Amino acid sequence: xxxxxxxxxxxxxxxxxxxxxxxxxxxxxxxxxxxxxxxxxxxxxxxxxxxxxxxxxxxxxxxxxxxxxxxxxxxxxxxxxxxxxxxxxxxxxxxxxxxxxxxxxxxxxxxxxxxxxxx
Amino acid sequence: xxxxxxxxxxxxxxxxxxxxxxxxxxxxxxxxxxxxxxxxxxxxxxxxxxxxxxxxxxxxxxxxxxxxxxxxxxxxxxxxxxxxxxxxxxxxxxxxxxxxxxxxxxxxxxxxxxxxxxx
Numbered sequence: 091x092x093x094x095x096x097x098x099x100x101x102x103x104x105x106x107x108x109x110x111x112x113x114x115x116x117x118x119x120x121x122x123x124x125x126x127x128x129x130x131x132x133x134x135x136x137x138x139x140x141x142x143x144x145x146x147x148x149x150x151x152x153x154x155x156x157x158x159x160x161x162x163x164x165x166x167x168x169x170x171x172x173x174x175x176x177x178x179x180x181x182x183x184x185x186x187x188x189x190x191x192x193x194x195x196x197x198x199x200x201x202x203x204x205x206x207x208x209x
Numbered sequence: 210x211x212x213x214x215x216x217x218x219x220x221x222x223x224x225x226x227x228x229x230x231x232x233x234x235x236x237x238x239x240x241x242x243x244x245x246x247x248x249x250x251x252x253x254x255x256x257x258x259x260x261x262x263x264x265x266x267x268x269x270x271x272x273x274x275x276x277x278x279x280x281x282x283x284x285x286x287x288x289x290x291x292x293x294x295x296x297x298x299x300x301x302x303x304x305x306x307x308x309x310x311x312x313x314x315x316x317x318x319x320x321x322x323x324x325x326x327x328x
Contacts, residue, residue, distance in 0.1 A: 146276045
């Protein structure tokens, strides 16, 4: 985990694009999944237009829902990442093997507030 | 936890509004926090324009980042919920007591895909 995953991500003033990826993992392959997730994270950060990523997964005893939100300068940058991610996942068994269920939502962030520097 | 929190939420065809709430909890008050979170969840579901909510929090050993995404028919519905939530949190010590850091992003979902009924 890199430093910026310890808290809410730093993002520029809106508008920008958010890709909300919600999933429930299929059972098994935990080490292989962790390795793939780390590789996807590293690759995302190298993509043009990448801004930040936030990720959290509930304990299996609590439903095991995972949410990863990646932030991009615009929809074109998010779309380019989609192709890279899809290819990587396909190489490693495919989404059906990793996820029991998943959903992707592409959104435009209009407003942002909270604690910290941009209060 | 209600049934629809066991997996990605069911939402209607876009566009609709997503409120992405990212936070790191302040230490302590775990039982009181769980109680407040459950109450907020129940209240959100009663709000006009509520569609769904998804939530996940990483283990403290993994940074403890929490992500809750609530979905609303439009920004007005999300804004009305903001007032209710703010009031509830304020009654119970205030955000500063519950969260070491938090960030709220209001976004419009344009596109959605994934496994399951809407493929």
